[in-house]
Amino acid sequence: MPELPEVETIVRDLAHLLPGAKIKGVEVVRPDLIEDDTPEGFARKIRGKKIRSVVRRAKNIVMDLGGERLLVNLGMTGRLLVARAGDDEPTHLGVRIGLDRGRELRYHDVRRFGRLWTVTEAQWQAWDGQLGVEPLSDAFSADWLVQAAGRSKVAIKVWLMDQARVVGVGNIYASEALFRARVDPRRPANSLTPDELARVRDGVQAVLREAIDHRGTTFLDYRDARGEEGAFAARLKVYDREGQPCPGCKGHVERIVQGGRSTFFCPSCQH
Ligand SMILES: [Zn+2]
Missing domain, CATH: 1.10.8.50 (Helicase, Ruva Protein; domain 3)
Structure with missing residues (x-):
């Protein structure tokens, strides 16, 4: 199961690759991976948005879409990969997010304990406040x-x-x-x-x-x-x-x- 260092590694990669990218299309292959929404509702909320930044909070990958945040939790076996559209498909593809410049963000998950969801800025602030202390922060003294x-x-x-x-x-x-x-x-x-x-x-x-x-x-x-x-x-x-x-x-x-x-x-x- 990914812990903080694994999620941080992914986030640092994504923070190089994604900011500025625009979400062009969303394909939900496995609807059970989307929490609190239908595949259509989820797609509607993120399509057309630009990814401004990617950060980690706890073991979650958090993408700021400007007014909305897209969160990904990898669960036990989730993987989030940046690929070229048309590259070989991973097995167990769960969600494909088409980006501009011929790129895709692919979420795949063998055991499907992971999840993707969106929150408003207010929901994000409330949730962030409830989570425990970040061990690499000064608060963990x-x-x-x-x-x-x-x-x-x-x-x-x-x-x-x-x-x-x-x-x-x-x-x-x-x-x-x-x-x-x-x-x-x-x-x-x-x-x-x-x-x-x-x-x-x-x-x-x-x-x-x-x-x-x-x-x-x-x-x-x-x-x-x-x-x-x-x-x-x-x-x-x-x-x-x-x-x-x-x-x-x-x-x-x-x-x-x-x-x-x-x-x-x-x-x-x-x-
Ligand atoms: Zn010893």
Whole structure:
């Protein structure tokens, strides 16, 4: 499932490719991918609009169409690609958005947990205000963590993955961040000292930035806006490495289950 670095990689590509492009045509192949609208209603709202900018908020791709925003959430297996009209069709094409200068924006999704939808500026402002803190922003400070985590008995790894608190940190990067912070993922959030929470903040930011530099983590499905895989999987230190040597000591990486998800960690390095 794409997390923050994967969506950020796609957004940075699209931010180079799309601003100024005009939406000429819309073809909805899979109507269930369009949230809160009919395919015709969705097409009517975006056709003829110019894409002004592309940004990321949480794990959503947000295109400013001037008065309206087009949002894309990739779900588990969604891909958003810029292609030339007439290029080979991807399998599982869900939505095709025709652009000027012979280009197309194609959304395809094998499992179809992704979605596309539009919001007005007022809806956008309200929704944006409800989402959790961006982990690469200044708001995600050690002080904020002390305040917010200090009130919770939830295990720190589960706490970090709660999108109502911090956005975009999923299972892979939560495990990796806590390894870098040398903090045991099972500890209640409110048991961490301010120094440990500062290390958690640093670990989260370091692993996200490094993953963005390597264009994200591909296990199976994730591709960037050009259809290429990310290169960060080879640099993961604990995630999906159960039984393998810990990169920090002579011990081995262990796997446990927290909140129904696998957590990977080193019991010797993380306390
Ligand atoms: Zn270790």
